[in-house]
Amino acid sequence: MKRSLKAGxxxxxxxxxxxxxxxxxxxxVALLPLGVKxxxxxxxxxxxxxxxxxxxxxxxxSAPIAGVTPQRSRLFGLLLPYEKxxxxxxxxxxxxxxxxxxxLMEGKETVGLSSAEVIVPLKESARYQAxxxxxxxxxxQSLTPMEGVLIVNWPPIQxxxxxxxxxxxxxxxxxxxxxxxxxx
Amino acid sequence: xxxxxxxxxxxxxxxxxxxxxTVLLVLGLIVSQLxxxxxxxxSLTQSSADAASQARLAFDRIALDLSFLVKRPDVDFxxxxxxxxxxxxxxxxxDPNTLLLFLSSVTSPSSxxxxxxxxxxxxxxxxxxxxxxxxxxxxxxxxxxxxxRNLGTSQGFMGIKSNGLPVQFHSSDAGMLASLLPTAPTxxxxxxxxxxxxxxxxxxxxxxxxxxxxxxxxxxxTMITRAQGQVVYSPPVRGFMTNPSQDYxxxxxxxSLVVSVVxxxxxxxxxxxxxxxxxxxxxxxxxxxxxxxPLKVWGPISDALVTNASLSTIPLSARxxxxxxxxxxxxxxxxxxxx
Numbered sequence: 161m162k163r164s165l166k167a168g169x170x171x172x173x174x175x176x177x178x179x180x181x182x183x184x185x186x187x188x189v190a191l192l193p194l195g196v197k198x199x200x201x202x203x204x205x206x207x208x209x210x211x212x213x214x215x216x217x218x219x220x221x222s223a224p225i226a227g228v229t230p231q232r233s234r235l236f237g238l239l240l241p242y243e244k245x246x247x248x249x250x251x252x253x254x255x256x257x258x259x260x261x262x263x264l265m266e267g268k269e270t271v272g273l274s275s276a277e278v279i280v281p282l283k284e285s286a287r288y289q290a291x292x293x294x295x296x297x298x299x300x301q302s303l304t305p306m307e308g309v310l311i312v313n314w315p316p317i318q319x320x321x322x323x324x325x326x327x328x329x330x331x332x333x334x335x336x337x338x339x340x341x342x343x344x
Numbered sequence: 345x346x347x348x349x350x351x352x353x354x355x356x357x358x359x360x361x362x363x364x365x366t367v368l369l370v371l372g373l374i375v376s377q378l379x380x381x382x383x384x385x386x387s388l389t390q391s392s393a394d395a396a397s398q399a400r401l402a403f404d405r406i407a408l409d410l411s412f413l414v415k416r417p418d419v420d421f422x423x424x425x426x427x428x429x430x431x432x433x434x435x436x437x438x439d440p441n442t443l444l445l446f447l448s449s450v451t452s453p454s455s456x457x458x459x460x461x462x463x464x465x466x467x468x469x470x471x472x473x474x475x476x477x478x479x480x481x482x483x484x485x486x487x488x489x490x491x492x493r494n495l496g497t498s499q500g501f502m503g504i505k506s507n508g509l510p511v512q513f514h515s516s517d518a519g520m521l522a523s524l525l526p527t528a529p530t531x532x533x534x535x536x537x538x539x540x541x542x543x544x545x546x547x548x549x550x551x552x553x554x555x556x557x558x559x560x561x562x563x564x565x566t567m568i569t570r571a572q573g574q575v576v577y578s579p580p581v582r583g584f585m586t587n588p589s590q591d592y593x594x595x596x597x598x599x600s601l602v603v604s605v606v607x608x609x610x611x612x613x614x615x616x617x618x619x620x621x622x623x624x625x626x627x628x629x630x631x632x633x634x635x636x637x638p639l640k641v642w643g644p645i646s647d648a649l650v651t652n653a654s655l656s657t658i659p660l661s662a663r664x665x666x667x668x669x670x671x672x673x674x675x676x677x678x679x680x681x682x683x
Contacts, residue, residue: 196382206397214637
């Protein structure tokens with residue numbers, strides 16, 4: 161006992177003590193950004209939810225214009241479910257949507273949105289990415305509706321693979337909603 | 345004993361103490377810097393999240409009220425026209441501050457109406473106005489006045505008049521029971537309004553036109569030859585009269601309402617008085633160009649608040665805490681107005 165008091169702490173003891181202290185400190189510090197992250201997630205989710213309502217309203221209420229290919233929505237420039245027959249003027253399902261999307265195309269199925277929710281190129285200052293994936297395309301003359309999924313994800317990604325939009329190892333978050341467009 | 349006194353005498357040398365203190369000081373400095381940075385980010389994100397929740401609070405209530413909107417040709421609907429100057433903007437509402445005024449089948453509790461007499465429909469109104477429950481500062485307030493079962497009068501709140509148009513939600517309309525119209529709040533009287541979102545300091549309403557490809561006239565006189573889903577800031581009207589007070593908003597021609605808000609968090613709100621809020625909100629007032637969503641126009645304005653000389657009396661941190669939100673609310677579903 162006397163000997164150990166005189167000798168002070170050994171190197172091993174010091175290292176162990178330092179290890180414990182730094183472990184405790186580091187884990188406390190590591191917890192702090194977690195809180196910030198969950199706040200940021202809430203904000204992004206809220207805003208993305210609002211963007212979804214705008215996307216749906218845009219796709220439902222943009223009137224197709226005869227002779228324009230591809231048919232784009234007014235506000236976000238996404239592929240419209242309907243088109244107008246030049247000869248008869250009748251509205252029908254968009255014939256350019258012939259199969260479910262396998263390759264996302266910017267300006268067709270997907271767009272980048274800035275923090276002011278304005279279209280910007282995906283590569284640049286985009287904060288969100290908004291997409292429409294048509295998942296069921298009815299056969300001609302059938303009465304089944306066209307179905308699709310609206311997705312807003314953040315941060316925007318360059319991938320053309322639609323499944324990446326909802327893959328949380330690629331994006332940090334996303335919201336989606338299913339939509340159906342009735343036979344015109 | 346000898347050993348003990350020797351141990352006490354030994355102590356630490358000056359050099360040892362100096363080294364320890366320096367190491368501790370450096371460590372302390374690093375940790376305090378770290379904590380300061382983290383707490384700054386936390387409070388910034390927290391205030392941002394708070395502003396987002398203020399907007400969600402407002403939007404969720406508006407969504408609920410609008411989903412039960414009584415949409416009939418014999419029932420009036422009022423939404424504020426951004427494009428028309430304040431002088432004649434109150435054409436369908438007594439109060440120029442009223443942003444929305446409509447009939448909705450939501451229940452409003454009322455102390456003066458018994459449960460049996462409560463029809464479960466209400467005249468709902470939204471304003472951004474000062475309110476005693478928000479320390480006399482402006483914020484988003486909502487009113488829901490219940491429609492009683494026994495109104496007991498020749499006046500009511502709906503019905504077609506001899507000119508073919510519905511009874512207006514306006515006290516000057518002989519068919520309208522004035523007691524059903526909400527009274528605006530003052531700095532110390534809440535009257536018919538309750539605070540909905542403390543942090544919402546400005547709200548604007550836009551209208552997405554129903555894409556029926558027919559011509560439509562807007563309240564401000566603009567004529568649109570083909571309604572194709574444009575977003576406009578003056579509501580489409582039913583019959584365009586020479587007297588603006590007789591123009592009725594045609595809800596059938598509105599596909600969705602675009603509601604946008606300017607919000608601040610509760611912490612920032614504590615730094616500001618009502619005149620601060622009025623001058624902050626005034627930056628976002630005024631007409632908006634067709635087919636431009638409010639955030640597109642307001643975004644750059646909000647970014648420029650920091651350098652805005654006319655707002656220099658407002659704390660910088662408050663000018664940096666302005667957040668903008670917009671949301672669409674479907675009113676007339678696609679193809680539903682042709683049924």
